[in-house]
Amino acid sequence: MVRCGCVLLRKYGNFIDNVRIFTKGGSGGMGYPRLGGEGGKGGDVWVVAQKNMTLKQLKNKYPQKRFAAGGGANSRVSALKGSKGKDCEIPVPVGISVTDENGKVIGELNKEEDRILVAKGGLGGKLHTNFLPLKGQKRVIHLDLKVIADVGLVGFPNAGKSSLLSRVSHARPAIADYAFTTLRPELGKIMYNDFKQISVADLPGLIEGAHMNKGMGHKFLKHLERTKQLLFVIDISGFQLSSVTPYRTAFETIILLMKELELYKEELQAKPALLAVNKMDLPDAHVKLHELMNQLQSPEDFLHLFEKNMIPEKAVEFQHVIPVSTVTGEGIEELKKCVRKALDEQDDRENDAHHREQLLNLQIPSTAS
Template sequence: MVQFSRICYRKYGNFVDNLRLYVRGGSGGMGLPRLGGHGGKGGDVWVVAKKDMTLKRIKDKYPQKRFIAGVGTNSSIRALKGERGKDQEIFAPAGITVTTDDGKALGELNAEGDSVLVAKGGHGGSFHSGFEPSKGQAKQIRLDLKLIADLGLVGFPNAGKSSLLTAMSHATPQIASYAFTTLRPEIGKLMFKDHKQISVADLPGLIEGAHLNKGMGHKFLKHVERTKQLLFVVDVCGFQLASKMPFRSAFEAVQLLTKELELYKEELVSKPALLVVNKMDLPDAEDKLAELQEQLRNPDEFSDLLPDDMIPKRNMLFRHVVPVSASTRFGIEHLKTCIRESLDEDAATATKAIHQDRLQTLRQTDTAKTATPIWGSRSSA
């Protein structure tokens, strides 16, 4: 069985990554029977991505968490067509999924300006409805934040992820020499000389049993889903989460991290990944690194280091294995180069695929234009 420590039950603090809201579309306006007037439609409720918004800001600003659109106006002698009710917009951060309370997906907000219709307004009264209006849709919805970043740092507590992010970028996450310093996601930006920017998400440390939602389990793993690539970070000398838990070598840490991702969602193991071997300034680090590299080359030969239920079905294939020391900045520039190469490689592959699809579409269009229609050949005959 996977073991875990009670110390892992900590919260994000003031960070809010999901929110439950009540939404209701506006009711339609009354029709006017004697003149055949049509009542105005009720307003709709939309969730709209806006810059600098957070779920916590929504929670603080709207403690009742109720959003109701405007009512359509009644038909009258002066205005046989009633005016439409005012739409209600809920401004939210980019990078969220919108679902109903029972889990049905309504849409995603991936970039500023994206919007999702969550509750339609009712129809105005008309001849077809006996001039009676209908009510707007009413439901509970959930806004679930999943960070969007080029890279997600994956590692056990105290592997040095926050120190690494600080060394690579301009982010200033909280850093200390004890586990669970990072209690909320932190985004850093890697800046390159050609002004290229790469975003890196430092996430709360994973623990054994995270796929069962132990510790910050699912709060961590759901953010990993929305990163393009993974950056595994391990302590070259291994780690021990708590005194009653077993010591784990760097290789065991890699295998356990892989297993946790696999058990949560198997396709996460297919993401492109790099491995950062941190704390190379420690004594015996070179020997430990050589041992790790040998184990990574022949992982099956060292499978007896872990119980059978903790061995991943599929080993991670790392594009680069980069030794660094976040505290002395050894290897940091080389790591940034490897990150850039890996992301550029995927971007080039994606661009090539798009180009091939367009070329195929053009060929099919040209073929359709030049082909002689059947009715045309009969006519000429």
């Protein structure tokens, strides 16, 4: 019998992105000393990626708090080699990273039907075990969901990320005129006339100190790790979280976002990035855009205005800067073109690098001979 469930979970909104569970491989079967029979091996516990699965469904379906595989069959006169115990499969969504209690990554499930062995069954009793069976492996693991998308939206709350997602795709995220409307990742797809599709993830808004897990913190940042590119979305008029926090200009917003990415994981800064300057329908937006473009072209002339700990070691270079308005639709089609162009160029670079690597591998044997 498979007994399963979850011990601890973290959630925001109604969305669960991390589950801690107990797993146990099945015990082996007894050997048969008089006839030299071997007991069956205990079943194994596997984590398996399935389509349309969520961690919330996992929690609801298995409330018993453990996953245990079946025990191996004992050796007997009619079957000297006992049969293997039944494996236990834990169904999880695509995009799961599996770690142990110490945070060591056991493996990742990036596509449907990917599977990872997390708890081995015990050996059945045989001669070198004095015909006594071994117990299965016990292991506590963490299932951590990281959204997989082509493009991840990066911005402070109320920058208009959800509105932008609804404009460029068929997604219908919750939208309101206040901070933290987005409480869980929302996925949409940009559809092109030639049937090309690009997936876009709108994630909970950052605040200053997100790298230290303030606000949505790591719940937001970890989902950027599996996106191919970043699309920064900023409000041209700047941002202020509340009356007791400092007002930040559009340029300051960009610098702070870059710093948060750097402090969380430097590899995020290496991802190709675009910048959508939103709310261009506001008064004086074009004057502010002109000022912002000057600041982006010569950022070193303005960084002295920041405290030293706010300045990123390496600034993100934007492939395209696109002024947009999710209210009037200004720049939306241009943004969609730029997103596709950037991804196509990235794919071409990766294919060229892969081709060069294959050629190099073919040349190595002939050189050695």
